[in-house]
Amino acid sequence: MSPRVRMFLAVAGAVAFSAAFVAIVMAKEEFTLDSFPIHVLPDVVAADGDRIDGIFRGIFWLTMAIFVAVEAVLLFFLFRYARGAEPRKAHFSHGNNTIEIVWTIVPALICLVISLASKSVWSDVKQAKPAELKNPFVVDVSGRQFEWRIRYPNAKAVQGESYDAIMKRFARTDERWITKGVDNLFGIDEDDPEARDDIQTIGTLYVPVNRPVVVKLRSQDVLHSFFLPHFRVKQDAVPGWTIDVFFTPTKEGEWEIACAELCGQNHTNMSGKIIVLSDAELEKRLKKLLGE
């Protein structure tokens, strides 16, 4: 058998063997081809999510093209230059400086383009200035083993208030006053007049649709990561720091909050809900929470 035929059989055999293995697993677990989704990126329901996905897709097609080209050239060389029955000397070459320069500069340029495209999205998403946002909705979120604690400054969801004005509606807190129970999740100073209308809950975050949301993210114990897969939001919560997280929901509905940074025994279960509502619905919901 010539080495080329053998190579072909090896590749074909590997593909057939893999397919047979997958078929056996599918038969055993009663899977169908539909059990294996390929278009897996979760639906996007936030304003900058599409831009992030755009870069993802751009890199995907670019890396796919390079991947296919590299593997195809590799396989072609293996077929083309497999040692035959009568070995000859190989082509004697130590390389070529021109081609080295070409394949140094081209990848460098590609990387530069990806960097520049990424930079603008990154700055818009992570470096927003909250004071400049129009009609912001501000909410205080704190990670704690193993729950997401949420605080609203009051039961209002009206538009037109500035970020600075909203921030004054939050009552003073001191983390030393955080109790273990549910009474004082954030360590609110009960003597502060603003404390009367602060709303504290666990696990479910209500936000308005089509308005920029500012999450004041903190942690009360270990690192957590506030992950909203459908909003393309992820930010670690760091004890001792308050980090601003920005996103603008574009669709009403209910989605999941996950913790993406290992935080201990029940890390897996540190999930929550994010519910996007119209301003009017949101205000109704917040008033109900305040009443409770």
Added chain:
Amino acid sequence: MSADSKHGHDHGHAHDHGHDHGHGHGHGHEEPSFIRKYIFSEDHKVIGVQFLIVSLLFLAVGGLLALAVRYQIAWPNQGIPILNQLYGENVVKDQKFYNMLFTMHATFMIFFAIIPLLVGFFGNYLIPLKIGARDMAFPFLNMLSFWTALPAGIIMIAALFVSGGDSATYASGGGWTNYPTLSEVGDGIAGGKGQTLWLISLIVLGASSIMGAINYLTTIINMRAPGMSFHRLPLSIWSLFITSILVLFATPVLTSALGMLVFDREVGTTFFLNGPKWPGAEGQPLLWQHIFWFYSHPAVYIMILPAMGVVSDILPVFARKPIFGYKAMAYAMAGIAGLGFIVWGHHMFQSGMNPVLGTTFMISTMFIAVPSAIKTFNWLGTLWGGQIQFTTPMLHALSFVAMFAIGGLSGIYMASTPVDIFIHDTYFIVAHIHYVLFGGSLFGIFAGITFWFPKIFGRMMSERFGKVHFFLTFIFFNLTFFAMHVVGAGGMMRRIANPTHYEFLQPLQPWNILMTYAAIALGLSQIIFFANFVLSIFMGEKASANPWRSTTLEWHTSTTPPPHGNFDKQPHVYHGPYEFSSPLTEEDFLPQWQKLGEAQPAKAGGHGH
């Protein structure tokens, strides 16, 4: 059985012969006792083989832990076979136990399998042989380096059985990155004493790495054979040279972080503590991440550069062609290492680090793709116009090139800061690291072991079993890890014990189950390798001095396996390391030791028959 004993006898005889030879050339001392020869040996080759065998055992332990991890992900909270009996079902079902499993899997694989195989084994075995030296510059320090690494491993193994006072807490459970403040919590959430043992073990191991690195650098700089200029060094030696620089500069930094964490845990300092749980503490949790990644990113290159070097040595031998772009290859490795020190922040894009810094680290990270691309293209260039032989080492080396391309390309996704927002800490990064460390490093290690086995043990490994092992490993590796890209793009977080807890992850569960089946098959396939390895030591076909018809000095030793002292007389080097198919000679290879115009001194096959 009779065949066994016959071969066993031959093997013993070969050793005696080797030593006679050494004595014949006035190598100096009396026949050392068994203990001095095989246990507390100062021979770099014995130390290399000690690293090889111990690391392969750790590789097996790490692999078994990986299977336990996969089992839990596919069938969450049902307990795990074997471990149920070992620890008790209630303990295993606790998610804390799962945290321990993946933490210790990564710890054993990174610190006790991949790094010691690449640096401890290849470094020790190859450096003196390939540069034409009798041994390392500091043989005693070399011995000490192994005998420091082994206790570190024993401490880490012991941690698996040290309970933190809480029934489900064994070893460390904070992830191999062990970020504070989780890794500081004293109540058993991240392991009790097991966590402290983890830190101490790595401090001890770091000392071993530093000893090794000093030795390698000194040896390569000072002990090269006459004619062995830096630009005639085999690329494996270039890679180990650069790796040693990384080890020397990065490891002490990690040691400082480990030390501070030990102090935080055991003495009551607050270097990394902050927040209401620790009133009055003014430390910085992110400080750990900066210091840890300042070591651990270069460590990623410590785990890939030697494999690149090994593959760069093997491809020319079986393509019968000089490496394409030798200098570009050497400088690209130096470029990777240099950039490796200014990219650590890409692990911290979502950590709360200033996003402006994120952009800086993104750009430096992107440019690591450039030397990586240069290397890949040069490997392809080496194959172009070759006379390719598909031996087992070559198959592993080729799949290194094919798989490293995937691991390299998937890195670009994480390097892009906005894309990283979504895929950070998902299975996408798990896929990436495994394509680099298994698809890359481990295939490189398999290539190296099968390539140098004849020199190390004087016998050939079975090609047939070698190929079967390669074939199965290649297939099941891809079936296991490729789908991780898919579930990662679906948003599945790493380090979660039960993906089905999340609605948005439930449709991905069949992928997880398929991966687990493939992982089990991948694990079983390794039995073939271990069997081939062990049986070939005793029963393999006798190897000739230069079975692959290679050009570098390790194939020029006075006997096979080489005696203590390696060469019967000082070798001289006349050529670059990869002069295959040179028009200057009849043969299709021109060894480094062969002076042109001078007949090759008759070197019999086998060892001096």
